[in-house]
Amino acid sequence: MHCLLFPGQGVQRRGMGAELFGRFPEATALADEVLGYSIEQLCTRDPDRRLRDTRHAQPAVFFVNALLGQQQLTEHPGRYRYFAGHSLGEYNALVAGGVLDLATGLRLVKRRAELMAEITGGGMSAVQGVPAAFVRRALAETGLGKVFVANLNADTQTTIAGDRAEIAVAAKAIGALPGARVTPINVSGPFHTPLMDPAAQRFRAVLAEYRFAEPHTPVVSSITGELFDPASGPDLLARQLSAPVEWTRAVSALRAAGVTDFDEVNGQTLSSLVRGTTGRWVR
Amino acid sequence: MSKDIAIVGLSVDVPGARDLDAFWQIISSGTSVHRPFPQDRRHKLDEYIRYLRATSVEPVPDPDIDYHNGCFLDTVDTFDYAAFGMNPRQATLTDPHHRMVLRAMVLAFEDAGYSADRLRGSRTGVFVGFAVNPGSTYLDYLCRIDPTISQQAITGNIPTMLANRISHLMDLRGPSLVVDSACSATLVAVHQAKNALLAGDCDMAVVGGARIVFAPVKHPHSAIGIESSDGVTRTFDEAADGTGFGEGSGAVVLKRLERAVADGDQVYAVIKGSAVNHDGNTEGITTPDSDSQSELLLSAWRNADIDPRTLGYLEAHGTATRVGDPIEHEGIKRAFAQHTSDKGFCAVGTVKANVGHLFEGSGVIGLIKAVAVLRNRMIPPQANFTNPNPKLDFASGPLYVSTSLSPWDSPEGPRRCGVSAFGLGGTNAHVVVEEYIDTTVRPCAPQGEFLFTLSAATPRSLTWLVERYIRFIDGAGLEGADIADVCYTSQVSRSSHRHRIALVVTDVANLRGQLADLLTTEPGPLGDGPLAVEAKSYLRGAPVDWERLVGDHRPRVVRLPGYAFDETLAWMQFPETWREQMSLTTVDERHPVTHDVEFQPTAALPETEIPVGASVVALVDPDTEAEAFLAAAELGEVRVLRLGEPIEPGGDPFTADSTASFEHIARLVGEGGVTHIVHALAFEQAPATDVDEVERRTGKNLHSLFLLSKALMAAGAKVDLTVLTRTALSVEEGDGTVVTENSALVGFGKVIGREYPYIKVKHVDVDLAAASALRAEVFSDQHGLFLLRGEQRMREVFVEVTEVAADGPQTYLKPGGTYLITGGTGALGLAVAKSFATKQPDITLVLLSRSGVPPREQWDELLATPTDSAAAVRIRAVRELEELGAAVVVSKADAGDPASLTEAVTAIQREHGRIDGIVHAAGLPGGSTVMFRELDEFDAVVRVKLHAAFLLDQLTAADRPDFLVHFSSVASVFPAPGQADYAAGNYYLDNLARSQAGGPCHVIALDWVAWKEIGMAVDHGTNGDTMFKALPTAAALDVLDAGLRSRRSRLFAGELHYRGELIHLLRSYDVTLSPEIGTKVEHEMQALEARLLKEQEKTKVTIAAVQVELTGRADGEYSEVERSVAQCLALAFGYPALDVEADFFDLGGDSIMAASVAGNIAVYHDVQYDVADLLADRTIAEIAYHVEDLAEFAADAA
Structure with a gap:
């Protein structure tokens, strides 16, 4: 059984999707209209180096994901029984699953990106080589109040996020764990932590304006690891900004549902996380 | 399509000549440019030569440094890094040969009418002739000064980059390779390029080479026997005594003739054909052979499809050696004799007499000379030629040596030349070149306005270029040239650089005038015509499609002045202070390979109160006396969890092998604020007596x-x-009662x-008398292993064993004896088997093997085909043992499976x-x-060690062997993460051996560190030096032998790697180090720290000394940290000025460099x-912003 995965912010590269925009002229025109700038120029040339900026990175990744997804679905009709996406990628999964249409997805993502970008002074770091439980314990030992586990990506891949200064201290403490490697990630905000609450509140109001359809193909949430339920959609997607991404849980849930093959658009980031998720100590 | 190849562009740079005209001036005047090695270069090398002489194992005591005379370039240490997209540092770390080849090829492309823009993405091949010179290379030189740069310098110094770098730089997609056939290399490369063009591998090709003599030291040690005594090359002269060194570079651009004509290229000459062969098995590998040379010429002539009688000039290899010249002359004579008996019709000469021997570069230089001769239609005089060598009988052959410049008339057809180059190793090349006569009739040149463009990588180069063009025009360089062609050529070949000029011109005089104006005044306005629009767009940096400007009149490429490089010093100076900086003393301390772990008494802990907030959970087995013991220890409020009883009322019973039980306990710990856990399940009083009980106990206690x-x-x-x-x-050793x-x-x-x-x-580990001491242990801050026996308290101490006493049997292998090795077909097992069979050949070796070997009757068949399959390797090893004289039995059994092991051992006993x-x-x-x-x-990892060892004792209880060696591991003392199972199994082996000391069977455990050459560590890539030096097989087998000849129950086999950077880890274990080891570790750690500090200080001083100007900010204000960060970057890249916003990668940074730059910034x-x-x-x-942030943060933290 196949599932199609959509990555989130961080996979953006200048030149991405270059061959796609010409192939999807209508969608591209729509995106230009919604965003107010040329999506093609942003993705392919990025003359002003805006792809590093959350505000632009999210719509760019979302849109390229969406086109690639559409292409994949056309090539393999009926292959995918599940969709899932990592953080931002979850919006792509919802579009693929029929919960949102592309334009709505893009409008939401644009607003989401703006709100997220407003929260600054934060930082994120990737932690590799040790399980999340070790990271949590190390964080607890530091006594820091504003650093959190933000993504549980694979057995031994986690990200922490929080206050920029505290992240540096936490990184040092976690780095002292045997086998741990901590690398800073270049984002401005403390994504997926309670420090995002103000943005989540405001986004909740935005989400309330939109209607979520019943999915024609189920979507597994990267926050809960459960099937996405349109009724609680606004709440979940608002919560997503300040709650950790439980990717390992989503992967385990998909496997439990019978998924054996994971395909991915826009790179191989998630595939490597899937391979690194054995579920061995999750019971 | 004809097979003719056109030479459409070229460059030459030799002492005294940097273009074709100056080169012809030297040739036509019969000048020889030899001279002493230039003073400036001499000064820069002297200290290096002294250093080399002083530091070789056999020092060369000569105080004087004598250099050869030769045809030397003034400078080889400068380069225009900007023109080649490098930074100053990269340029400095790049071999001068590479820099010269780059320069030569770019100039040749420009001459051929190709700018970088026009070349980009083209199917252009790059062929370089090169050989690494004997003696010092530039990389050697660099690394002697600073060994840390070898990694950075690699791309600038490995030969393949000679070709690959320009392919990369200009995005050329044709073949890109380096030919090494010694002195024939560049001419062989011409042949290769020609063939590549004919085969369609590329549409255009550049061929070139360069040669400098890095250190032309005259010394008997370095002479190869072909050097001229005074640096003068006197080819064909009676005074000839060898070849003089030459330096320089040259390149030619080749295309198929038809394509070149169609493209409007200028055609210098046409390569009609070529051949390459080898001398074959001559008297000596360096001895030339006239037969092969003759055959070479014949084959080249056939390939060119010409009558050799039409040749008027032959550019000989002509190294002026006593052996070489007569052989070459003889070869030429023989070849001509096949076609004609005419005498004295073909002039022979060599450019080596003018500019010396450029070795690998000489072929292309000879070819360029031939081109010059054809274009000028003059036979030049042979330099340094006075009296013919009497061994060369010119009168009887087709050749003559010209002694004056004379016109070359060729009424019967085009003028033709041959060019030879022979390699020291026997690879010969010959090329036939013909003059190009342009027969096309061009319509009248159009009148009107044309756009002239010029560009350079730096403003200085641009100014120089303008001056150069003015001189060129004044020197009649454009006489007869069509202004449309001049402008077209300037557009397609001179337009790509950053700093640009565009002029709308009407004729050459007008161009001259406007260029002159540029030097004195601001350029005038371009106007509004269509050309002016193009010009403005061009000046803005926009890409211009020049072909669009071409009208009906097809323009041609014409010869224009070459690029004016803005060269700066790109050389690492050898420090004059090397004598003071060098330290030739090395410390060669020896440390023992053998160690042991002793239980030594240590102070009992003082009695302690139960700490406030302590909360203890104890796991006990009700079938033991653990609970009573714990009660006696008075640990306060202890929550006792008994096997078989529910963990919480009504829950599932606590089971030792249930994951759920322990997840439950972990939850209790987390939620209930438990601070201490006592695992007291393994509290049996007496050892297990059968393997089932061992199974039960490991399941309950270890699992x-x-x-x-x-x-x-x-x-x-x-x-x-x-x-x-x-x-x-x-x-105590030999306590058989322990569990x-x-x-x-x-x-x-x-x-x-x-x-x-x-x-x-x-x-x-306690006895029942130790209950009162337990409380202090449970609540103490000391971790590790403690043994409590009543009042006594002991701990593990790691000690050196400087000498293994030979107090056991000195021969431990009996003739006719049977020896069992478990893991017998593993690498270590086989090594042991081989050492046993070597010591005592007439023994039976039983190799217990999980994988076994195929039945003997299949062995021959299996080994018939070469294979490295595991089975074949094992069979070969068994055969080797048998060849040593041993009887070998491979017994297939799994040591970790009690039934399998029992069956195997019983069978051995039955049969042997x-x-x-x-x-x-x-x-x-x-x-x-x-x-x-x-x-x-x-469990699988544990049982191969533990269960197997237990069973081996059981199965041999009735008739104990003479010895039993347990292979244990460093992991039982100093385990790494991931070795919990392995450490458990091995610790058991150590303790088992210890408990059996002094018994009838000599039981010894050997704790191996990683074996260096074979075994598990090699298979998993962990056979490097860590805290311990990896153990060579021979040293390991010596420890085994010493152990067996002693009465010891244990040896830890491994030498501490005191000088290693990981030695500090030894102190991170809860194992006490003996005073000797502790002192040494402490000392070495301090020494390491001192070394690091010294390096850091050195780095700081070096960075502080860097001079760099910061730019990019209008107000010119930069912070202290920005300045020091700039110094760190300038140290890496070499720029004299840096923009505060310049990107690390745009400056030429890469990830390899990033590590050292970041390190320097941190330090x-x-x-x-x-x-x-x-x-x-x-x-x-x-x-700088980040660094300030970090510094502030560090200050806050402190």
């Missing part, structure tokens, strides 16, 4: 500890864990904290009687950390700054 640890880790718990055992350890199987828990416990530091582990000795070498490596280990994998500013930071920050301003 429970495994599952407990795993659950605590998964929950992220923080807790102090006491593992309690009852007389599991043999305090050895429970000692495996000690090994396991050592690993927990190394994987997860929030569980702190102490292993306390008594087993006289056993080496228990079977083992599986530990796989992963406890968190990710499954119980069955864990200089005393902050934690690494590669990832640098790759994120990228500009001086951002880096």
Whole structure:
């Protein structure tokens, strides 16, 4: 059984999707209209180096994901029984699953990106080589109040996020764990932590304006690891900004549902996380 | 299509000539440019030569340095880095040969009418002739000064980059390769390029080479026997005594003639044909052969399809050696004799007499000379030629040596030349070149306005270029040239650089005038015509399609002045202070290879109160006396969890092998604020007597500890864990009453904290009299292993064994004896078997093997085809043992499976009687950390060691062998993360051997560090030096031998790697180090720290000394940190000025460089700054901002 995965912010590269925009002229025109700038120029040339900026990175990744997804679905009709996406990628999964249409997805993502970008002074770091439980314990030992586990990506891949200064201290403490490697990630905000609450509140109001359809193909949430339920959609997607991404849980849930093959658009980031998720100590 | 190849562009740079005209001036005047080695270069090399002489193992004591005379370039240490997209540092780290080849090829492309823009993406091939010179290379030189740069310097110094760099730089997609055939290399490269063009591998090709003599030291040691005594090359002269060194570079651009004509290229000459051959098996590999040379010429003539009688000039290899010249002359004569008996019609000469021998570069220089001769239609005089060599009988042959410049008339057809080059190793090349006569009639040149463009990488180059063009025009360089062609050529070949000029011109005089104006005044306005629009767009940096400007009149490429490089010093100076900086003393201390772990008395802990807030959980087995013992220890409020009873009322019973039980306990710990856990399940009083009981106990005791640890880790718990055992350890050697199987828990416990530091582990092994001391242990801050016997308290101490006493039997192998080796077909097992069979050939070796070997009758067939399959390797090893004289039996059995092992051992005893000795070498490596280990994998690793050892004792109880060696591991003392199972099994072996000391069977455990050459560590790539030096096989077998000849029950085999950077780890274990070891470790750590500090100080001084100007900010204000960060970057790149916003990668940075730059930034500013930071920050301003942030943060933290 196949599932199609959509990555989130961080996979953006200048030149991405270059061959796609010409192939999807209508969608591209729509995106230009919604965003107010040329999506093609942003993705392919990025003359002003805006792809590093959350505000632009999210719509760019979302849109390229969406086109690639559409292409994949056309090539393999009926292959995918599940969709899932990592953080931002979850919006792509919802579009693929029929919960949102592309334009709505893009409008939401644009607003989401703006709100997220407003929260600054934060930082994120990737932690590799040790399980999340070790990271949590190390964080607890530091006594820091504003650093959190933000993504549980694979057995031994986690990200922490929080206050920029505290992240540096936490990184040092976690780095002292045997086998741990901590690398800073270049984002401005403390994504997926309670420090995002103000943005989540405001986004909740935005989400309330939109209607979520019943999915024609189920979507597994990267926050809960459960099937996405349109009724609680606004709440979940608002919560997503300040709650950790439980990717390992989503992967385990998909496997439990019978998924054996994971395909991915826009790179191989998630595939490597899937391979690194054995579920061995999750019971 | 004809096979003619056009030479459409060229460049030449030799002493005294930097273009074709100047080159012809030297040739036509018969000048020889030899001279002494230039003073300036001499000064720069002297200290290096002295250093080389002083530091070779056999020092060369000569105080004087004598240099050869030769045809030397003035400078080889400068380069225009900007024109080639490098930074100053890269240029400095690039071999001068590479720099010269780059320069030569770019100039040749320009001459051929190709700018970088026009070349980009083209199917252009690059062929370079090159050989690494004997003696010093530039890379050697650089690394002698600073060994740390070898990695950075690699791309600038490996030969393939000679060709590949320009392909990369200009985006050329044709073949790109370096030919090495010594002195014929560049001419062979011409042949290769020609063939590549004819085969369609590329549409255009550039061929070139360069040669400098890095250090032309005249010394008997370095002479190869062809050098001229005074640096003068006197080819064909009676005074000839060898070849003089030449330096320089040259390149030609080739195309198929038809394509060149169609493209409007200028055609210098046409290559009609060529040939390459080898001397074959001559008298000596360096001896030339006239037959082969003759055959070479004949074959080239055939290839060119010409009558050799039409040749008027022959550019000979002509090295002026006593052997070479007569052979070459003879070869030419013989070849001509096949076609004609005419005499004296073909002039012969060589450019080596003018500019010396450029070795690998000489072929293309000879070819360029031939081109010059054809274009000028003059036969030049041969330089340095007075009286003919009497061995060369010119009168009787087709050749003559010209002594004056004379016109070359050729009424019967085009003029033709041959060019030869012969390699020292016997590879010969010859090329036939013909003059190009343009027969096309061009319509009248159009009148009107044309756009002239010029560009350069730096403003200085641009100014020089303008001056150069004015001189060129004044020197009649454009006489007869069509202004449309001049402008077209300037557009397609001179337009790509950053700094640009565009002029709308009407004729050459108008161009001259406008160029002159540029030097004195601002350029005038361009106007509004269509050309002016193009010009403005061009000046803005926009791409211009020049072909669009071409009208009906097809323009041609014409010869224009070459680029004016803006060269600056690109050379690393050899430090004059090398004598003071060098230290030739090395410390060569020896340390013992053998160690031991002793139980030494240590001070008992003072009685302690129960700490406030302490909350203890104890796990006990109701079938033992653990609970009573714990009660006697008075640990306060202890929550006792008994096996078989529910953990919480109404819940499932506590089971030792149940994951759920331990997850439950972990939850209790997390939620209930438990601070201490006492694992007291392994409290049996007496050792197991059968293997079933061993199974039961490991399942209950060891597996429970495994599952407990795993659950605590998964929950992220923080807790102090006491593992309690009852007389599991043999305090005194030979205590057979101890419960050895429970000692495996000690090994396991050592690993927990190394994987997860929030569980702190102490292993306390007690007797019943020690209850009163337990409380202090449970609540103490001391971790590690402690043995309590009544009042006595002991700990592990790691000690040196400087000499292994030979107090046991000196021959431990009996003739006719039977010896069992478990893990027998593993690498270590086979090494042991071989050493046994070597010592005592008439023995029976039983190799116990999990994988076994195929039946003997299949062996021949299996080995018939070459194979490295595991089975074949094992069969070969068995045969080798048999050749040594041993009888070998491979017994297929799994040591970890009691039934299988029992069956195998019983069979051996049945067939061979008594087993006289056993080496228990079977083992599986530990796989992963406890968190990710499954119980069955864990168990498999343990049982190969533990269960197997127990059974080996049981099965031989009736008739004990003479010896039993257990292969244990460093992991039982100093385990690494991921070795919990392995450490447990091996700790058991150590303790088992200890408990059996002094018995009828000599039992010894050997704790191996990684074997360097064979075995598990090699298979897993962990055979490097760590805290210990990896053990060579021979040294390991010596320890085995010494151990067997002693009465010891244990040896730890491995030498401490005191000088290694990991030695500090030794102190991170809860094992006490003996005073000798402790002192040495302390000393070496201090020495290491001192070394690092010294290096850091040196780095700081070096950075502080860097001069760099910061630019990019209108107000010119830069912070202190920005300045020092700029110094760090300038040190790496060499720029004299840096923009505060310049990107690390645009400056020429790469990830390799990033590590050292980030390191320097960190050291200089005393902050934690690494590669990832640098790759994120990228500009001086951002880096400085980050560094300030970090420094502030560090200050806050302090």
